[in-house]
Amino acid sequence: MLDDTLKSQLKAYLEKVTQPFEIVASLDDGAKSQELHGLLTDIASLSDKISLNLYGQDSRRPSFALNRPDQDMGIVFAGIPMGHEFTSLVLALLQVGGHPPKVTDEVIEQIKGLDDALHFETYYSLSCQNCPDVVQALNLMAVLNPNVSHVAIDGALFQDEVEERQVMSVPSIYLNGQLFDQGRMSLEQILAKVDTGAARREAAKLNDKPSFDVLVVGGGPAGASAAIYAARKGIRTGVAAERFGGQVMDTMAIENFISVPHTEGPKMAAALEEHVKEYEVDIMNLQRAVKLVPATQPGGEHEVQLESGASLKSKTLILATGARWREMNVPGEADYRNKGVAYCPHCDGPLFKGKRVAVIGGGNSGVEAAIDLAGIVGRVTLIEFMDEMRADAVLQKKLKSLPNVDIILGARTTEVNGDGTRVNGLTFEERASGEIKRLDLEGIFVQIGLIPNTEWLRGSLVEMSERGEIITDAHGTTSVPGIFAAGDVTTVPYKQIIIAMGEGSKAALGAFDHLIRS
Structure with missing residues (x-):
């Protein structure tokens, strides 16, 4: 099933496994079951800490579970997790095998603190770049908390279920048999939805933050480059983003980013976030801006109010909220979103x-x-x-x-x-x-095409075009002193990643120049 190169790479990863576990396969006589049998046999042959049990009793076939000795870990893959989901499989193998996850201690404690029984099912497709985030997040929750279980289901392989549940968009997530959500979700987003007190606690922490020198609103390419350029000046920098990566997260193939012949959106978004984290930047994820209150006097502080009820203040702002897919706005479109x-x-x-x-x-x-x-x-x-x-x-x-x-x-x-x-x-x-x-x-x-995310700026005195794009000058300056903008949310032509990055860095330099002159 796996070629020699992939086997060699996987074997190196599996050397990080510290405790034994078992792959329990539920198979039938079909071709896909034989294909999965080959994959699981290859995996088991690469580590003496992994054993293969072919006598699973799961009703979904082909499928397999990952269990520690005498402990059901609550992780099941229904299908053959190749394509974008191969990474999800590798991470599940490592985490069930005892390798520590790359999340903060705070997130780990939040997961372990979930008391309710949570049985998740995720329908994915092998070509979906949005699905692995969900699958990996829910698998990790199952590893860390015995109250959580997760089945990742290849929708193309289990068409009867897809038809019965009328799944027409992936990832589609079910919790305890009921539709939980659809579309890309990060671990933090899932936790915020199941842990009802999380948003309130986070809002309280945000309200206590001191004022920033530069606050970037938006975490796409423009926002990330703005944050890096501002932080490199040694000034207090924050980023408030609804989701880090922005529209790039929904981009499959990127082949025109100079010096990088080919990459994928989620991979680039992860690299952007890691680069920003190398500097002293306060990243505030899952934060949706709902209102801008500009400073009332020169040198005053601008305020950004968030959907959570919290607010942030800063001497300068860089608006980089990007754009989203444009809708047709015809009868029936909203009614049948994710239903065709x-x-x-x-x-x-x-x-x-x-x-x-x-x-x-x-x-x-x-x-x-x-x-x-x-x-x-x-x-x-x-x-x-x-x-x-x-x-x-x-x-x-x-x-x-x-x-x-x-x-x-x-x-x-x-x-x-x-x-x-x-x-x-x-x-x-x-x-x-x-x-x-x-x-x-x-x-x-x-x-x-795209539509700019500027509804929250109405009534803020920031001048916008007829299309709702923020009007900026050559320095990224808006009509309000101390407020700058960059990327797809502005009137700058040609909505491209590389252009957004340049505009973000330019806006940060403009904000720094404003600070030292005022």
């Missing part, structure tokens, strides 16, 4: 295997999504509002060469249709004729 309406083809595409889907948008992201989906689904229809696609010529040529792709130009989507539980069609208008038409399909992937 999706925004991440890499994550949710495998759930639509063999089905009919539409991609809305003819730019690079839309055409790339249609190309990727064509290899998975039964048929793809790309719908573009304009009379021609805006994607690069090479992408258009590839798309048009695919036999299971239809392209509709000059069409305006008017409604998402469904049966009350899931999408079953899409209505659109031919712009030239005004004729209304309907497509029968099971999935809709929306790829129509």
Whole structure:
């Protein structure tokens, strides 16, 4: 199952295992069970502390559990965790084998303090870059607390369950049989949701923090570079971010970041956070800004109010809250979000295997999504509002060469249709004729660009464009003295990671210059 190179790498990792444990496999006569048997045999052969038991009784087959002697660890993989989930498997092997996790003592104690019985199930796809964060977080909770258990389920392999539970977006997380959440979640986010007192305790700590010299709002590429440049000046620097990494976390492949030929969004986001942590930066994650109160006099402090009820103050601010996927804003879209309406083809595409889907948008992201989906689904229809696609010529040529792709130009989507539980069609208008038409399909992937995250700035005196982007000058300065902005949230053209990083560093230098001059 594993090639020699991967075996060698895995063997080196498994040398960190300090206590014996058993892999308990539940298999049948199918091809996937034989494939899993091969994988587990390879793993067991690489460490004398790992044994393989082929007599598991789990009803999901193929699946396997990781158990210490006389101790059910509550970790089960239903499926074959390769692709993005191979890292989740390796971490689970190490942690069940006694290797300490890379989390703070405070988080460990919070996990151990959970008293309720929590049985989680996560449906994932092997191509989903968002799923490993959830799987790894819940596995770790199971390792540390006997009240917690977790089953990670490959949705493509257990289609009957996916249909029964109407899972149309991954990761989909169930807690004690009920839907808990959908989409990427960090360990801290999960804990905040199950530990009801966590938000209150965190808000109290934030309110007690002294004022910052520079407070960065947002933890994407612009925010991370701003924090590093500010911290290197030796001034008190903080970062308040709803999720570190921002939109980069939802990006599959990054091939235009100069000097790095290829990387993936989550990997880059992790590297950004690790780089920031090398400096004395106060990182405040899971913090959503809801209101900005600018200083009332020159040299005064600006205040950022958070959703938790806490507030932070700073002499200067750098607004780097980025952007999010733009929605169609048509009837039915909100009703069927995660019930057939999706925004991440890499994550949710495998759930639509063999089905009919539409991609809305003819730019690079839309055409790339249609190309990727064509290899998975039964048929793809790309719908573009304009009379021609805006994607690069090479992408258009590839798309048009695919036999299971239809392209509709000059069409305006008017409604998402469904049966009350899931999408079953899409209505659109031919712009030239005004004729209304309907497509029968099971999935809709929306790829129509980004919208800036600036709703929280309304009424703050920060000047914005008609599109809601923050207007800045060449130094990143906004219309309010002492407040700067950077990245996709601003009017700076070309929303690219490398541009956002440059703008973030420039804004930090501008903030420092403002501090020393005032």
